[in-house]
Amino acid sequence: MLDKTLGKWLDATGPNADIVISSRIRLARNLAGVNFPGRTLPADQELVIDRAEQALRGLSIYAPERFLRRKRLSEIQTGCLVERHLASLEFAAGKTSRALFVGPGETLSVMVNEEDHLRLQVLASGLDFNASLTELQSLDDALGAELGYAFSPQYGFLTACPTNLGTGMRASVLIHLPGLALTKEIEKILRGALQVGLAVRGLYGEGSETRGNLFQISNQVTLGKSEEEIIEVLGRIANEVVGFERKARAYLLEKLRLEIEDKVFRADAILRSARLLGSTEATNLLGVLRLGVTTGLIPGPGIKSINELMILCRPACLQDYYDRELPPRERDAVRAELVRAKLAIA
Amino acid sequence: MTPAPRAPDPDPKTLCDNCHAKPAEVKVTEVDKHGKSAPVNLCADCARERGVLAHDAAKATVAEILLELKDKVQDADRQLVCPGCHLTYADFKALGRLGCAECYTAFAERLLPLIKRIHGAAQHTGRAPRADGQTATQGFEIQRLRRELRAAIAAEDYEQAAAVRDRIRQAGGEDRDA
Numbered sequence: 001m002l003d004k005t006l007g008k009w010l011d012a013t014g015p016n017a018d019i020v021i022s023s024r025i026r027l028a029r030n031l032a033g034v035n036f037p038g039r040t041l042p043a044d045q046e047l048v049i050d051r052a053e054q055a056l057r058g059l060s061i062y063a064p065e066r067f068l069r070r071k072r073l074s075e076i077q078t079g080c081l082v083e084r085h086l087a088s089l090e091f092a093a094g095k096t097s098r099a100l101f102v103g104p105g106e107t108l109s110v111m112v113n114e115e116d117h118l119r120l121q122v123l124a125s126g127l128d129f130n131a132s133l134t135e136l137q138s139l140d141d142a143l144g145a146e147l148g149y150a151f152s153p154q155y156g157f158l159t160a161c162p163t164n165l166g167t168g169m170r171a172s173v174l175i176h177l178p179g180l181a182l183t184k185e186i187e188k189i190l191r192g193a194l195q196v197g198l199a200v201r202g203l204y205g206e207g208s209e210t211r212g213n214l215f216q217i218s219n220q221v222t223l224g225k226s227e228e229e230i231i232e233v234l235g236r237i238a239n240e241v242v243g244f245e246r247k248a249r250a251y252l253l254e255k256l257r258l259e260i261e262d263k264v265f266r267a268d269a270i271l272r273s274a275r276l277l278g279s280t281e282a283t284n285l286l287g288v289l290r291l292g293v294t295t296g297l298i299p300g301p302g303i304k305s306i307n308e309l310m311i312l313c314r315p316a317c318l319q320d321y322y323d324r325e326l327p328p329r330e331r332d333a334v335r336a337e338l339v340r341a342k343l344a345i346a
Numbered sequence: 347m348t349p350a351p352r353a354p355d356p357d358p359k360t361l362c363d364n365c366h367a368k369p370a371e372v373k374v375t376e377v378d379k380h381g382k383s384a385p386v387n388l389c390a391d392c393a394r395e396r397g398v399l400a401h402d403a404a405k406a407t408v409a410e411i412l413l414e415l416k417d418k419v420q421d422a423d424r425q426l427v428c429p430g431c432h433l434t435y436a437d438f439k440a441l442g443r444l445g446c447a448e449c450y451t452a453f454a455e456r457l458l459p460l461i462k463r464i465h466g467a468a469q470h471t472g473r474a475p476r477a478d479g480q481t482a483t484q485g486f487e488i489q490r491l492r493r494e495l496r497a498a499i500a501a502e503d504y505e506q507a508a509a510v511r512d513r514i515r516q517a518g519g520e521d522r523d524a
Binding site: 032034035060146150155156158160221226 | 443447450457464468470473474478481486487
């Protein structure tokens with residue numbers, strides 16, 4: 001299926017990558033003249049997939065092995081794509097024929113027949129929307145010209161759910177806020193984000209829980225604002241949250257340095273020694289270690305390695321990594337082994 | 347015929363004046379077209395059939411009235427059908443998703459307030475699709491090459507940068523980032 005190498009967006013090279021893991025933009029698009037995926041017959045679903053592949057084939061980023069039809073993927077592989085943030089939870093569910101195109105470096109991807117015919121996505125390291133918006137829009141233009149989108153001058157791009165109408169654009173940042181969590185200011189900050197019309201969710205979007213103090217902040221409104229305005233507001237608020245997180249970290253290092261050091265070194269010790277490591281425990285400990293590394297409390301592994309481990313430790317990716325189905329207990333053993341090995345060389 | 351409310355409940359042994367089968371539960375006053383009114387005893391089913399139960403039954407609770415109103419709204423929702431994909435507005439309310447682009451026209455009146463509530467707006471101000479396929483594809487490729495160029499310059503790989511710049515020129519783009 002995909003390379004074992006994870007997406008380039010995890011490499012922590014972007015602006016504010018110590019706090020913002022990634023920035024993501026997603027566009028919802030539908031083909032004119034075809035019912036939305038939830039209301040198509042299987043034959044039409046296949047047709048949409050074929051047309052999408054045909055349109056992608058005209059681009060230099062296309063390669064047949066990068067176009068994945070869900071019916072040819074195992075449950076583990078599909079789960080792994082979700083955990084790698086290339087596909088959504090909805091993509092993995094239901095009986096609709098779906099497909100996923102993954103561009104080189106896993107920065108660009110296109111889901112076919114999720115809630116809408118196309119979901120175009122770009123991922124970038126750190127807090128960085130501008131370059132990736134240009135990239136995504138040029139892909140959007142190329143596919144749209146080829147496929148013919150459902151569009152209305154009043155409502156913009158027509159989507160299966162009216163909440164995505166207009167630009168069809170959802171931009172989000174995946175942000176790591178341990179400082180604000182430890183100073184108990186997190187609630188206040190997240191409520192503030194809600195008040196300015198942004199949504200706050202867990203690691204895997206809608207309905208997912210928050211772990212490792214990782215949060216997703218995204219725009220809610222998609223109609224009546226331009227793409228640039230949406231990005232500008234989200235970017236500005238994300239920048240403010242980053243500022244608050246920095247202040248919280250500085251406060252903690254000044255007033256509670258020993259306590260934080262203790263937390264970080266304990267997390268490091270467990271990660272390097274545990275023989276059984278649950279998925280939630282691993283994510284939480286890696287979150288604490290990430291705080292230690294980004295604040296210079298512990299030399300430890302690079303941020304990139306921690307970002308990647310957070311994904312590799314997820315159940316489906318772990319099984320995909322070892323190329324076999326593993327029962328939960330064995331998974332915990334293998335996870336502990338993998339973390340020990342990765343941290344030893346990182 | 348305009349039913350008007352009246353209490354108290356009829357005697358439980360009285361039979362329905364309409365079906366003469368079931369015990370009457372509701373006593374209503376019906377007014378005929380000449381303006382004459384007469385008391386009528388009805389069972390629950392007949393009362394419902396005549397559409398009087400919710401308004402007139404002394405026993406009708408607020409919940410029952412709301413339920414009946416909800417039924418009426420649901421009937422209207424079921425009758426509102428998209429000609430494009432045959433989705434009813436009731437289906438949309440249950441699923442939360444529309445069936446096709448045409449649904450936006452078919453349910454326009456119902457959707458407009460909903461869209462305004464969600465977005466605080468009802469007019470798209472963002473981008474529109476591109477029509478020219480060849481130019482759009484070329485644009486995508488040039489944009490990707492520019493990105494490669496930036497990466498090469500950042501990595502101080504000037505040989506690679508020069509090669510990428512040539513490719514941008516070949517693809518018909520200017521090398522404005524160089």
